[in-house]
Amino acid sequence: MKIHFNYLTFLFLLLSGSIFAQTTLDSLSIKASFNFGKSVAVFGGSVSVIPESDSAKVLWEKHLGLTITNYGVPGAGFSSLQGKSMQQQVDEAGVFDIYILWASTNDYTNNREVGSYTDYTEFDNYNAEKLTTQAGGINYCIKKIYEINPNATIYFFTSSKAFNDRGAYDPFYTEGMVQHVDMQKMICELHGIPVLDQFLLGGYNIYNKDLYYRDPIHMNVVGYKKLGELQVSFLAFP
Numbered sequence: 001m002k003i004h005f006n007y008l009t010f011l012f013l014l015l016s017g018s019i020f021a022q023t024t025l026d027s028l029s030i031k032a033s034f035n036f037g038k039s040v041a042v043f044g045g046s047v048s049v050i051p052e053s054d055s056a057k058v059l060w061e062k063h064l065g066l067t068i069t070n071y072g073v074p075g076a077g078f079s080s081l082q083g084k085s086m087q088q089q090v091d092e093a094g095v096f097d098i099y100i101l102w103a104s105t106n107d108y109t110n111n112r113e114v115g116s117y118t119d120y121t122e123f124d125n126y127n128a129e130k131l132t133t134q135a136g137g138i139n140y141c142i143k144k145i146y147e148i149n150p151n152a153t154i155y156f157f158t159s160s161k162a163f164n165d166r167g168a169y170d171p172f173y174t175e176g177m178v179q180h181v182d183m184q185k186m187i188c189e190l191h192g193i194p195v196l197d198q199f200l201l202g203g204y205n206i207y208n209k210d211l212y213y214r215d216p217i218h219m220n221v222v223g224y225k226k227l228g229e230l231q232v233s234f235l236a237f238p
Helices: 007-027 051-064 086-091 128-132 134-148 178-191 221-236
Strands: 039-044 067-070 098-102 153-157
Touching: 039 086, 051 067, 051 221, 086 134, 098 134, 128 134, 134 178, 153 178, 153 221
Parallel strands: 039 067, 039 098, 098 153
Antiparallel strands: none
């Protein structure tokens, strides 16, 4: 007997298949993540280390079982001129499974030179004079981490938006922090480092900043929880 499928039958089967597929995906445990249960070192400025940031990191621990060691220091940037720079922080690090470079706003707010993606690379014979630029500092950190642990997994969190001036949140303001963020992403592309674009994807703007920020630069507990959810999604399946 020949069986004929009409449109409604086909639609039912299609929808049933979609529902089944979605159910299957939803049932997947985050424990399937390659990063589950790993050790993590975090480097950054105040945005990575203030007490409020714990509301993000507690989600890393809860959902991914990560063991976190934080090297962040308030005021730090990638430039060697910027506080206890992330270059210095990486110098002090030991062996971990994962290294997170969590960019601050400090290089931008303190007018540190953005630099070129070739600063302190094989392209300029690792010119130490370029370590004063943000770019040179990022390249230094990446190179140093691989010297510490050749099997390292490195992730990069870009600078988040701030609201101390227009340039800190307007992506189309040519003199703004977007220059620093674009350079961060460019260098990561050069080295094959996965990037979480917090500047774009964080979801913060002039309309909701009072809900999520404790001051023009730093998020509050609610803001970090929102950011932490984004970070967990990225770290689970980058």
